[in-house]
Amino acid sequence: MEKNYKTEETSMRKSAFWPSLALAIGLYAATAQSESLYEGFTTPADEARPMVRWWWFGPNVDDAELVREIKAMKQGGFGGFELATLYPLTVDGNVPYLSDRHIEAVRLANETARTEGLRVDITLGSGWPFGGPHITPELASSRVKLIKLPLPARTTSVSLPDLNPGERIVASFIGTDAQTAELVEPATKDVAVCATPDERTVFIVLQTPTGQQVKRASVGGEGYVLDHMNPASVNAHLSTVGDRLMTAFSAGPPYAVFSDSLEAYGTDWTGDMLSEFQKRRGYDLKPHLLKWFEDAPDSAAIRRDWGLTLAELVEERYLTPVNDWAKTKGTRFRSQTYGHPPVRLSSVRLTDLAEGEGADWRIFSRLRWISSANHLYGKPVTSAEAWTWLHQGAFQAAPIDIKSEADTLMLQGANQFIAHGWPYSPPEAGEPGWAMYAAAVFNDHNPWWIVMPDINLYLQRMSWLLRQGEPVADVAIYLPQDDALGASKPGNVSIDGQLGRRISRTLTAQILDAGFSFDYVDDQALSAPGFRHKVLILPKVTSINPQTFKQIEAFEKAGGAVIAVDQAPTGARVFNTIPESDLSAKLVTLTTPDVIGLTPEVGFVHRKLNDSDLYFVANTGNRAVTLPLKFRAGSSGQWWNPIDATAHIWGGEPVTLAPYESRLFVFGAADKAGPAKRTPPQRRPLDGGWSIAFGDQPAKPLATFGSWTDDPAKAHYSGIVTYSRTVKLTPADLAAGLTRLSFGEGTPESIPSDRRTGSQAWLSAPVRDAAEVFVNGKRAGAVWTSPFFIDLKPHLTAGNNRIEIRVANTAINTLSGQPPANYSALTAKYGERFTPQNMNNLKPLPSGLMQAPVLETAP
Structure with a gap:
């Protein structure tokens, strides 16, 4: 049933992020009418704005600073925050977690956010995984x-x-x-x-x-990690922590309570495991216990049954009770449902809101694990813990890094961003303030904050658009659940933890490069309402449940194609068994590719609406590519620019994507582009006549473009530098379209083969690292990602035009001129609760405009 976008949006905005769950789902699930799709794209609903994870350290917070930071979040385009309490950063001033002072601070944050129309989520514990002083050894994992x-x-x-x-x-x-x-x-x-x-x-x-303690715990949050399979342990946490936190929400409940990824490492048992195993598996585990530790002919079968029992207990004793508890409090449960102890992909169905993480879109991914489950079970919003470890080292990340990872998250199905994150930082911390040990910094202490609203508008726009209609994925990859559990070892039982060895990068590439999207599916999800795929791939599966195989046979008899990669499951009849290297060629014989003309760096997402088809296409590489793209949904239509929301006719000609550029292609009734106007190309370099001003200092003539760090006196300057000059244009110039200000293409950087966890844009950009452009005193827009240009047409006039380019860099240059932080007193009092990452031997980073801008006509 189609819904009117404007009516729904108005209703949702008035509710200030606390709509009923049914209304929220109705908005997200509705297929936008063709008349409203472009309107929603240009002015997306507030509910699609990015969130930010707000870290309180200690906790040690000041009321005035809390209010200031919440208002800053709103000004920066964030839609709200997820409140997380972590380790202390000060020796004095900390208060115990869940103390009266802590609860009062949470209450103030909630009330202020509601006044500002922002959403509030809260982590249901300090640090991660859940636990604390209320978890005794008998209740511990x-x-x-x-x-x-x-x-x-x-x-x-x-x-x-x-x-x-x-x-x-x-x-x-x-x-x-x-x-x-x-x-x-x-x-x-x-x-x-x-x-x-x-x-x-x-x-x-x-x-x-296991002895595992809560990681990165606040003062008063220390203690054992709870047993996720013990009802008494889970209930103790909900009553001690959950109920106490909810007393802070007298003004209204949080939108959601949050559980981070299950990282209860070493867990493989719970107190009544023997009786539960007997009840569920139908035989006594006790005589077979030694087969868990030492290999025997039937050890894999024992370990499979063992792990499956653990997964069922997590579902019944942790996920379901916490989700039910959240409902009784008028809120929702947002969960990263993967890790240790084991959970199944189909377990995701048991939580209100599901979240994933992981920036590499061409390997087995926990984010795709989550989005697949959401697609299969009809959950329209997939949130992503975004930018964890981005450009490793706090304050290293630049806006183009954010864009490059955001696109890889969307290629895996994300349509809600939870930025990781915003460190609370009091004035006495100085500049650039506090940082979380393993995260980028998204607060207003970063100089490039000036373009945060522009970045967030891109993310909001794309999040809204990628919730419309339904996902299109022709291929499903069966997750070899039995094989994964059969490979368990003592203290290491995880389904998703094993799958990276079984769903290889090569297998994933064979599907993507053939022009198909895919989802994962497990045994239980084969009967989910969203399992409507055309091809099912069995990736090197050796063991499969007989009942599951009957479901696969039924799928095949109903017209689906089944492909076993490299080998058929033992004892199973599968018609198509092929080498992994032949998978691409086989797929295109079974069904028509969705997109033709891709390269390994370019991916897509397809959304099907009632009267239109929408494709998101992203270049995740650091070099420009020209592609002869062909879409199954149409040979001509239009493309939309997600940065400036302009629409353009596309007639099937080759598509050139700059490094890290993304576009939208639209076919059907939603077309909004006017006819293209072609003009002869013109370029006017703006080499001379520029002045430069650092901060509030007087402007001086600019001698040459390049990094301002080349001047030793400015090497440690982090902030805003203004480049300005006057440009004279004639009416003929304006008529010819000489209105695009271009900054250059940037230079690809070498990508190390041994790079660690995390992502970044491997491009030496011509703007370091973001710029606001003003024409005749009015803001024309921002330049923060590739392609590095901005159309000034609405702002230019015949005659003299004053151009100001306000460039902001990262805070690393300031930090590189300061001695490293000394945490010895903190460690002496509280123990070593964190280790700063990549914060030693900092060097100033290039900053400013690397070359002279150019006025040009758009091609």
């Missing part, structure tokens, strides 16, 4: 470990080890080796045995806490 005790010949008993809090003996075995050891029932302190002339071993399976 646990594992089983194997203890081996020698049993000398003719011994009749053996003493058992003393137990620590949270420990208990699960089972004991005696034998010459693990393969032949027999199960015995231990007494409290010792095991009675029959004497033999041979030496033997007592194998003791011991349940014990």
